[in-house]
Amino acid sequence: MAIAGATALASVGAAGAHAAPANGRSTLTGSQAPWATSAHKVGSAHGAEKVTFRVYLPNKADASSYALAVSTPGNALYGKFLTPAQYRKKFSPTAGQVSAVSSWLKSQGAHVGSVPGNNKYVEATTTVSNAAKMFHTGFAEYSFQGHRLRANTTPLSVPTSAGAVEAVIGLDESATLARANVVPAPPVFKNAQPCSAYWGEKTVANTATPDGTTLPSSPSTFAPCGYAGAQLQGAYGMSGPIASGNDGSGVTVGVIDAYASPTMKQDLETYSAKHGLPKPNLKEVVPPGTYNRAVNKKQDPQGWAGEEALDLEAVHTMAPGANLVYIGAPNNYRDLDAIMNKVVDKHLADVVSNSYGYGGEALPKGYIKPQLDTQMQAAAEGISLFFSSGDDGDETGGVAGATPTPDWPASSPYVTAVGGTSLGVSQTNSRIFELGWQTGKSTLKDGAWTPPQPGTYMYGAGGGTSRLFAQPAYQKGVVPNSISQVYGGPAMRTVPDVAALADPTTGMLVGQTQLFPDGHSDYSEYRIGGTSLASPLFAGMWALAVQNHGAYGLANPTLYGASAASNDITKDQRAAYPGTIRVDYVNGVDAADGYSYTARSFDDDEPLTIHVRQGYDDVTGVGSPAGTAWLDAVTK
Known part of the structure; x- marks a missing residue:
């Protein structure tokens, strides 16, 4: 189920933009899960539960054009890749941005954790109830794709004193929807015989079933046991x-x-x-x-x-x-x-x-x-x-x-x-x-x-x-x-x-x-x-x-x-x-x-x-x- 109404790259690129400030706060557009609707709501969130989240900061310059240029044969910048240090200097959020967000988080009673070398986010931990106060929202639990997930009930907002914020990840449980694209996933599985060492090795005509079951003539080939090397x-x-x-x-x-x-x-x-x-x-x-x-x-x-x-x-x-x-x-x-x-x-x-x-x-x-x-x-x-x-x-x-x-x-x-x-x-x-x-x-x-x-x-x-x-x-x-x-x-x-x-x-x-x-x-x-x-x-x-x-x-x-x-x-x-x-x-x-x-x-x-x-x-x-x-x- 796709996000309705998002019809161009620009709509995602603008996701971290602040809506017009009101009462010294800015609303983070795109901060509410599209599945967090009243129809999916199944209960209240647990306010005392600890939640670790990351406040993501916007780059000081847009890197999209550079990323495509250095990857495109024929472009004047093709192959002129940056080291991580060069990228940080040219594009990454500044130490001042990190300081502003960290100070605000600490002032709200959140425990501030790690910051990566590219200053992309500030990690923090608090309770769900305190997060609701910090971001001026509420939290509930919703049923979606077979999961019971926590999400904020309204868009998040941050004080303008915290500086520019691109997004906040971890307050809702969207990440729970991640899945491994593997079929089948163990706990335990073994191939049954007959299976073929290569395509066409074993067929209905040349190989009997282990329990005497008679099979139709089409398809005629037993599946490979699995290719390797x-x-x-x-x-x-x-x-x-x-x-x-x-x-x-x-x-x-x-x-x-x-x-x-x-x-x-x-x-x-x-x-x-x-x-x-x-x-x-x-x-x-x-x-x-x-x-x-x-x-x-x-x-x-x-x-x-x-x-x-x-x-x-x-x-x-x-x-x-x-x-x-x-x-x-x-x-x-x-x-x-x-x-x-x-x-x-x-x-x-x-x-x-x-x-x-x-x-x-x-x-x-x-x-x-x-x-x-x-x-x-x-x-x-x-x-x-x-x-x-x-x-x-x-x-x-x-x-x-x-x-x-x-x-x-x-x-x-x-x-x-x-x-x-x-x-x-x-x-x-x-x-x-x-x-x-x-x-x-x-x-x-x-x-x-x-x-x-x-x-x-x-x-x-x-x-x-x-x-x-x-x-x-x-x-x-x-x-x-x-x-x-x-x-x-x-x-x-x-x-x-x-x-x-x-x-x-x-x-x-x-x-x-x-x-x-x-x-x-x-x-x-x-x-x-x-x-x-x-x-x-x-x-x-x-x-x-x-x-x-x-x-x-x-x-x-x-x-x-x-x-x-x-x-x-x-x-x-x-x-x-x-x-x-x-x-x-x-x-x-x-x-x-x-x-x-x-x-x-x-x-x-x-x-x-x-x-x-x-x-x-x-x-x-x-x-x-x-x-x-x-x-x-x-x-x-």
Whole structure:
């Protein structure tokens, strides 16, 4: 559900502007969550509850033009990236701005915490009831997207004596809507047999089911067990470059997730040894208390551990020579934006993959603007940011009349949104087919697939047209008007930009220490997917380009300029490869409770508003990397 009425980049850019002062106070526009309506209100907030929030300060100069200029080939500023210190001097808030806000916070009885090196925010802690007094508002709890969330009941205001304030993040619980774009998320999962080592290895004709179940003849192929190592390198034409030393050496790829797995280092080393990858060079930047967090209504460390394993193993597969840095936020409900700011302001990586997002653009505009500032700083410093486009298509669920929307932050014009595909890899590690990831599901019932194929829409790559951001220059002339102007009016930013493997039915084999039902923990491998897979796969391949070219900043101007060298994902192969058979354990672990049999259709877009088509489309963008031709095109 998108924010109504926000139809241009300027509307978000102005989110931190003060409304006309009244009684010595300024109202922060865009500071009220669009879901905090009377219809969603379910109760009062707990006034005594402690809340940690961040008061974001506006930059002393607008960085948007510079961020795009240094990232755009042909511009006079192209490649003239700034160090973090240079960026701070040119754009960041001043020490005086920090002092004014800090003084006001202390005068109100709030405890003032950290301030990052770029002075972007002042962190503070107080009670909910005191926050209501400080910001002249009230707080209540609301029901939204299955969550019970706290939010302010009216827009926030601050005294003019506090100086300029861009936004306040953390008083409402919008950040709780962040989710990992991974399908499925553990606690524990094991592949069931039969599954194929490569596309087409095991079929209904040559392989019996383990329990004697008779299957229809179509589809005829059992799903892959999960691709790994040389299979994925070969499918995207990267085997030759990697073997010749173009393996990401000298490039640092960062992965940002919530929490951290205490066994990640050993799991990644085990996985690498099993799949012919060199020993990884991994650095973990994890705040105290991030490991082994207790689970409460806002926390899911176990699920995010699977995300971390997938992300790091995917990057290492496609860029086996790159340095890896994992940055774990201490939670998934408050601090992901602060962690991103840290990564950018300390320049911890050259390329960053982010496999999380929000189900749509229904966030306060004041929540979005500070993140845009961080993304602009990344581009200005030469850092390329990749975000998964989401796993729920256009967020309508195929329901007629529902409002379609892309996900945030994928919809930002300052990041590269990575959509998803279904992939067939041959016995010789070549790409047989690649289709848009949009899965239809049919279940075996009385010897037939029910409902008939393509079945019922299940999940697929996120995409669509933003209601927040105007069309960026790099999409002009590439994105059809039928997509960018789908709402009427001016052309808007569309998602995704590019694509890679995401379909969990043709997914990647991932290794992770899992806790099994009998209480023992063990390293185990299983197939997994989601655009959480596509983003780190693409980020890894981008590291190969960075090794050859040097820093890019925002990748999109280069990627759109080289779109002719990408694999254009179309429907041409759908007739030959309509789908596959997936076999799963009913209990997810072993055969004790039997098996389930489903047919999974490829490119089932019938109930959605986003579709695969020739050229740019809102499921796969300009397509996936096409080996050395793509590397040559993006590095020339």
